[in-house]
Amino acid sequence: MAKKASELVAVDIGGTHARFAIATMAKDGSITLGEPETLHTEDHASFQTAWEDFRERQGGTLPGAVSMAIAGPVGGEVIRFTNNPWIIRPALVREKLGVERYTIVNDFEAVAHAVARAPDEQFVHLTGPEGPLPATGRLTVLGPGTGLGVAHLYREPDGTYRVSATEGGHVDFAPLDQIEDAILARLRKRHTRVSAERVVSGPAISDIYQTLAALEGRAVHEEDDIAIWTRGMDGSDSLAAAAVDRFCMSLGSVAGDMALAHGAKGVVIAGGLGYRIRDTLLKSAFAERFRAKGRFAEMMAGIPVKLIVHPQPGLFGAAAAFTSEYPGKRK
Template identity: 45%
Template sequence: MAEKESLGIVADIGGTNARFARALRDADGTVSIADVQKYRTADYPSFEAAYRHYVESVDAQAKHGLFALAGPVQRDEVRLTNSPWVLRPTALPDRLGLETARLINDFEAVSIAVSAFGPEDFRRLDGERFENPKDGVVSVVGPGSGLGVGSIHWSGGEARVVPTEGGHIGFAPADDVEIHMLRFLLGRYPRVSAERLVSGPGLVQVHIALADLEGRAIVPPQQVPLWEAAQSGSDIHAFASMERWLMLLGTVAGDIALAQGACAVVLAGGILPRIGDKLDTQLLLSRFHAKGRFETMMHGIAVAMISHPEPGLFGAATALAQAH
């Protein structure tokens, strides 16, 4: 077996966790990742400290790095949307001992991965086969620490990835319950974005808003135990909050599809796979399709989940391979 070419180190940096891997390329050009490790961002004072830990732990030698991170990528200084880490792109090569170091938006990386995936890397929600189109727009929507949104513009089988900050669009309620939720949250925040609700931390906001609506005591729960209780079904209120969260995701994903003129939507992020058999795809799809006069058209838009375990890292590795 021919030895794989080592392209460098890639990372997928979110508000909660940072994932690292080595990017490899076969003789036929096939890109892969190896030695994947995940670290909590709160356990390291800086990105550089986490990077050095990874390199030492896997005994890696690299000339190039490509790092995907949550938030807009600026030239001089990058601050993560949900983490205190600050990265300065021009200083990274010297600080990390690399010849080149590039930063991209995390959802740009996920969208690059989606554009490179085959049918085996997707699970279509209606059970049909999903594959990328030769022409048209694919919207990528991913709830995690925040709400990532991107798009892939296909033309003649060639893909152009367009990163966005679409998760920060305003929240638009679709029924009386959600109107109450919006009013409740406007009493706490100057603005309510889609990300405020449709994200990992957003389940907490959904939960306390529903508690207020139902006249229950408002005791803000911790995010992780709330998700665990919802996914296990051990708490009826947590489970109801998750069902409402799925409805909100369907609504937002449908709005994104309309805004981007999409022929397909791919749902990314680590939350949906963890929901497992409690994922009510019909509940999500019913909200996705519920666009009034455009409902018939919405039924023609394929909706799929990513089944690949590390789309962010794979997308970063693919981008690194394209650059070298």
């Protein structure tokens, strides 16, 4: 008799979007995602109402298991999101959602699970030695979105792996030149402490753009960060393009800092924003800034840096995290 596959609901919740998909897990360990549904967090009062919306879109019924990847710390009796007002009480998940089993992981913990399970062809080379990521040792995983997510995974020689969530995106921002000094000065007017996330995240492009405009004596209006990203990526605004390039430089600096802190043998850039700017990253000073660590520049040049191009690493990783927590219990 053929072994049956099982299903669960995979959820990836960020500051702006909540993505849902039905994940099918085969007995051989392979994971297949159904067509994702993307809901705006601002359109729903709570995670439960978003869940009910997705359930209705699926015909009124859902599998009896869920794995949630959440943008924020996941410990404690009440889970609060970093960049949206929802809360989740783990003790009530089974009752509120009508499921038997659940897993809750940090969003970049989930992405690290995806990195561990994704095949080599789902990575694009950015800098450092060519070839696959190291089969053993520690890898740093980070990515800009509404915030800046950071995690790391450790690959054992026997093929198993361990994942740890971090809040590395909240380390101090360290400027390297006069332009970044000016960006820091602008941000210090609003924030006593300026973290890396204030400069290396999607919304940060607005402050970078405004700083560059001020340095050139231009009067520009405050506007939505998406508009700046759009003009910067399509080349219709040279100042916005300069802001995007500056963003890539800062991302390289922070990625290098995380690799140093983790003792990483490889680095993976993840997240939807990283994927959208992949071509720009390759042409920018990202790689130069990644290596610019003084006495450790030679060591940094020996670290491979990749971009994961899996279309839904958060959802795929959430499902992988579930299989790690419930091995052999996927009936």
